[in-house]
Amino acid sequence: MFASSLRLSPDQGCPAGGGVGPSAGGQLAAPSPDQVVEVLRQALSAQPELERVFIAAFNDTQHPLNLRTALLHPQRSSVCLNEIGEIAAMRPIDDADFRGVVVRTANIDSVLFKLEVPGLSTADNASRFDDEFRKKHPIIASMGDAPSVEELLQLDAYAHQLRVGVMRQLRNQLSQIAGKVAEDGFPLVNTRAKDGTGIVDKIGRMRQGSPERPPRPNYSLSDMPDALGGRITVTMTADSPHELAGLATRFEKVFAGDILERDSFYANPIKRERPYRVVTYTLGIGGMRAEVQLTTLSASIAADLAHNTLHKPLIPLNMGESEQIMLFWRKATARELEVLARRAPEHRDGENLT
Numbered sequence: 001m002f003a004s005s006l007r008l009s010p011d012q013g014c015p016a017g018g019g020v021g022p023s024a025g026g027q028l029a030a031p032s033p034d035q036v037v038e039v040l041r042q043a044l045s046a047q048p049e050l051e052r053v054f055i056a057a058f059n060d061t062q063h064p065l066n067l068r069t070a071l072l073h074p075q076r077s078s079v080c081l082n083e084i085g086e087i088a089a090m091r092p093i094d095d096a097d098f099r100g101v102v103v104r105t106a107n108i109d110s111v112l113f114k115l116e117v118p119g120l121s122t123a124d125n126a127s128r129f130d131d132e133f134r135k136k137h138p139i140i141a142s143m144g145d146a147p148s149v150e151e152l153l154q155l156d157a158y159a160h161q162l163r164v165g166v167m168r169q170l171r172n173q174l175s176q177i178a179g180k181v182a183e184d185g186f187p188l189v190n191t192r193a194k195d196g197t198g199i200v201d202k203i204g205r206m207r208q209g210s211p212e213r214p215p216r217p218n219y220s221l222s223d224m225p226d227a228l229g230g231r232i233t234v235t236m237t238a239d240s241p242h243e244l245a246g247l248a249t250r251f252e253k254v255f256a257g258d259i260l261e262r263d264s265f266y267a268n269p270i271k272r273e274r275p276y277r278v279v280t281y282t283l284g285i286g287g288m289r290a291e292v293q294l295t296t297l298s299a300s301i302a303a304d305l306a307h308n309t310l311h312k313p314l315i316p317l318n319m320g321e322s323e324q325i326m327l328f329w330r331k332a333t334a335r336e337l338e339v340l341a342r343r344a345p346e347h348r349d350g351e352n353l354t
Helices: 033-043 048-059 066-071 076-088 095-104 106-112 122-136 149-178 196-208 240-258 297-311 319-343
Strands: 188-193 228-234 259-264 279-285 288-296
Touching: 033 048, 033 076, 048 066, 048 297, 048 319, 066 076, 066 188, 066 297, 076 297, 076 319, 095 106, 095 319, 122 259, 122 279, 122 288, 149 188, 149 196, 149 228, 149 240, 149 279, 149 288, 228 240, 228 297, 240 259, 240 279, 240 288, 288 297, 297 319
Parallel strands: 228 288
Antiparallel strands: 188 228, 259 279, 279 288
């Protein structure tokens, strides 16, 4: 079902597996953007529409994806390129095929990601945080998408504190939860914070709505979970199903009193019908909200690509390109679910899941 590892030719300075050769000091050297683009062309040559979108997303330095950073990393580049190549080489999966995989793997991901930590009360945490947030930020808590001068000044101070204070605290805690980084550069911890302009833009988009989401005319900063965001990404290895579930357990023990909301797109019966896969949390940290995602590399790659194309039209698409992105997303998720099924035989309950 999967393609063999990508290989770069010797004249590109990269050994088998799609990585890059050692530098003068004996360490792996980071690939150049041109090298990454060339390997993407190799991996996606049979799918020119997907090839164009992947390369456009990689080259978009105005809206850089986590994927771009990983593809330019000495260790992570080869892992990501192999992942892209293997997913692209899979047979096409239509909606009916995808629903079949979801049904066959229902017991697996529901058991692995049911997320039950005794004594965790997200409703109580959220109610307490909302009261404290509105008291601490009375001017901007209910701010709309046309802020006054006073609101903008308060918002700039809020965004500055997100970037210089709370984001560092969040990153340190996520790094401790993720644990030791392996030779391939994973687990990977990412954090980011919106600036004032980004916060106002998000409020405006949520109030306006979209074809996939009804308008929320009263949406405000107090409703925004992702002004600060974090992500822990693990690779899909023999141990990764248990690693991701274990990661969620450790996360909930560390942040138990700060978790305002949580959801597993593996176990949620409605959200499982879509290709998006992630375990997501909204935290109250440093008096501010943060959204944290726990995800696998294949899920992260597919979601990154869809975010800057289907979710936000930062890269214009034609109909064929949109269909290719959805196809890639379905294949990435189906591949991950079937790996989960094979790696967790003790949860099969006698069913033939693959």
